[in-house]
Every structure is written in C-alpha cells, then in structure tokens.
Amino acid sequence: MKEIVRKTMSGGLMLLISFAILILSVGVFVLGLYSDSGLFLIVGSLMFFIFIFILPGFFTIQPNEAMVLILFGKYVGTEKEAGWHWANPFYTKKKISLRSRNVNGEKIKVNDEMGNPIEIAAVIVWRVENTAEACFDVDNYVDYVNVQSESALRHLAGMYPYDVDDENSQTLSLRGSSDEVSEALKNELQQRLGKAGVIVEEARISHLAYAPEIAAAMLQRQQAAAIIAARQKIVEGAVGMVQMALNKLNEESIVELDEERKAAMVSNLLVVLCGERSTQPIINTGTLHN
Template structure:
C-alpha cells in the first residue's frame, strides 16, 4: 500500500476574498439601482443583462470557497478525489469552490483503555488498563491511509497493552526483575515506543502513556495476596537475621578484643543463641538470673 504524505495545500486568506465579495455585491446593487433610475439606450441593455448574470455567478463562486479553521485544526484539500495538500492556517480561508475540504483535529487526545485480562510472563491472569495521550501528526495518512483513524487507535492501544502485559511478571521479589508493578517508567516508555510503531501507518504520534490499572484477576487475587504477604515476611526475616548475625559477630569481637570475658566454645555458643533469641524474637525477652554456673 502506497503511503500518503502530508504536504502544504494552496489556499488564500478568506478576509481578502471577503472584501472582494462585498465589493462585488456593492457594485451589483449599484448597477441595478443606477440602471433603473437612468434612461439607458438600447446599446446599454446587453451590458446590463451581462453584468446582472455574471456578477451574481461570481458572488456564488466566491461564497462557496470560504471555510474556517480553528486553532490546532487542519483541512485536507482534495480535487475530484485527489489529495492536493493540507491547510493548517487558522482563521477564515478560501479555495476554489470545486475543491473538497475535510477538517481534522490535530489537538492532543486523551484515551483511557478498558480493563483487559491478560496473562503475565508467568501465566498469572491480571487486569491491566492504560492512559494514552495521542495526536494526529500527518493528516494525509490519518485520513487516507486508514479507514477510521480513531477506531484504529483504539484497536492498536488494546493490542499494545496486551503485548506489554505478557512480557513482564506482575511482581517479583526474589529475582529483582523488571515488573509491571515496580517499573512504571520503563514499562510506560516501552509501551509508548510500541504504540508509535503501530500507529505510524496512520500518522498518529503518542506523547505520553502509562498504566492506570494493574491488579491480579479476581479468581487468583486472594491466593496472590497471601503469596505476597509470605514473600514480604520472608524478606523481612532475612533482613532481620542478617542484621542479628552482624550484631552478634560485632558483640563477640568487641568482648574478645577488650578482654571483658573469656569464652570457651560452649559458652560462646550459648551467648550466640541467647543474643539471636533476643534480636530475632517477636516478643520482648524475659531475663533469667542464673545463680549457679552454666554447667549446673
């Protein structure tokens, strides 16, 4: 399929043509009134009849060529079905009346897609939706290379969101991978790039996009919530144990360096056990006084 590219169309200022239109209308009225009040000869009648036929015809031609373009709007000009160019000049414009004029907005459009159910990278069903800010960059492609560019945008956004949703896992704590929930900027940038590639054929460009809704599907939401809670507890426990081990090691090293107490392997193991219980326990430790020795 041959791609249509936007080019500048010929058009002129509508205000200039409006002045010409008013001047012709004034001359026509003046011609009729002066001919009726004067006593013209027979040789003036053909000229009068010609003027009252040609001048109204010229007024009709001029009047048919006017059209209005608002800011951030364009008009595609066609001649008997052939694309002649695009006029992006705002205000009152004028072209020949036999030229077709199709207005198209080049303003930014905001679209929130519907919630889609997609399987993520690990096969978990999730619900995902996005917000896309797009605009028409090439009016010729938007009007003539696709049947309905707005419907085309809707379908391509849905396809791109499904594609992005299946490339990454919803969430991941263990492997530190790129996820839909934790890497919003990276996922949004990749979604924008894919949309620009898909919509290039329609002359559409995407300025900004991002995910507006992301959740597990209802049928697995409860199970995945428990899994997230378990992973969070495991991660917290791991950090707690790592911190406790470093504190115990520091305490034993300082006791040995400062000769506070001499610890044989059995006493050292007992102290390590007690410190780990104190540091890792969820409840406050209850002190126990030992009035004897460790071996009694």
C-alpha cells in the first residue's frame, strides 16, 4: 500500500473551540430554563453532545512516532508530526513507532556451504519507513521481521564456507569476509522486509563457531594448517639464508668448498635454521676433512 501523509488539526486550537461550544451550550441551556423555551433547551443539549463528541478526537504523537488513521475499515492517512492533534472521532487510531530497533537473534545451528554444522547468530538494526505497508501488508510486522531475519540468516550461512584453507584464495568465507557477508545479509533482509515497510539499517554476525560435535576436530585441522604454513615460511627463509651465506663466502673468497662440502654445509645450516630446538655447536679441532 502507498502511504498517505495526512495533516490533522492542532489539538490546542480544537480545545479552544470545544470550550467555546461548552460555554455556549451552558448559556443556551440556562437561557432556555429562564425563558421556558423548549427550543433553547434542545439547542443547548445538542451543543453539549457536540462537545462530548469532540473529546475522543484528541491524541498526541511523540518524536519518531506516527498515527495511522482508519475510517470504517478504510485507510485515510498517517500523521507523523509530533505534538497534540485532533482528528475525526470516528477514526480508528493506531500508533506506530518509527524509532530504530534491534533484533538480537539467538544462536541457530545450520550447515555452511561445505556441509559443516556451525552455530551462527546476527544482530539486525531496523525501523519502520512505510506505515501503511507495516499495518496492512503483513499481519504483525514485528513478528514478520523476527521470522524473516532467522530465515535470511539460515540461507546466507549455506552460501559461504566457514573458512578457507588458502590465504590467497578469492573465495569469500563467513569468518574471513565479515564485511562482505554482512553486506550480503543486509541486502537479502531488505528484499525480504521491504514488503513490510521496513528499512534495514545494519546487519552484523554476532556469533560464529563450529558446532560442538565437530569443534575439536576442526580445531586440530586449523592447528595443523597453521603449523604447515609456519614451516613453509621457515623453510623459505632458511633456503634464502643458506644461499646468501654461500654467495657471501664465494664473493669474499674466504674458503674454497667443493660440491661435497657445500652439500654438508647446506645440510648443517638447514638443520640449524629449521630445527624446533636450539642447536649445540661442536668445535672441530681437526682438519677440514676430519
């Protein structure tokens, strides 16, 4: 539905008019009593009933609130201006908050793109933008937001893996691409909640972990991957240092080494540089070949 912004009368102005009607009704009624005229009594009574009729039309709106006005089942408009207002007493008035709200979703268990069970939760910030759609296009827009938020999160979790093994991979993951995943979640939520007149201001994953039944195995896998990556860096650095040492010895002509001695030196340096524990030096008191 299309929202219609409707301007209502000022409550203060209508209060003055109602008091004037009340005073006139009392005056006419008293005049009818003293003049023994039934017409004055009828007019005074009608004016008093008009005063009573006016009273239910007053309502107030606080900042970032709106009042949806319905006349005999037909939507006639929405008043969004804060203050004291008056509208047709026959209007059914439904107040809606336009303030930002949070949905702190509970942890749910889903499968990621690789089929691994994970636990995930999200925090969503939203507000009502179109009051007509929020009131008439869905049954209960608050429940609608809660249900669709969980549904969108389940769908998003199945589109990405929890993590990727290759650091240079361009594949997005739930753990390594939080900004991109949050933006995708926000866009999907906006598509789902747009029909309820809701604007999604922010969507963030608040909890992400492997499910308890595979958490230990995945932790060992991550530790093994970290050890392999660290060893790879160590080996690359050690080879570079050995090459630099051999080149320096050759440039400075410090010692002449044949291929066999070079191989022994390379082996010893790699053991020293790649070993997990510190090495103990052995002093050779003999010749180079002993």
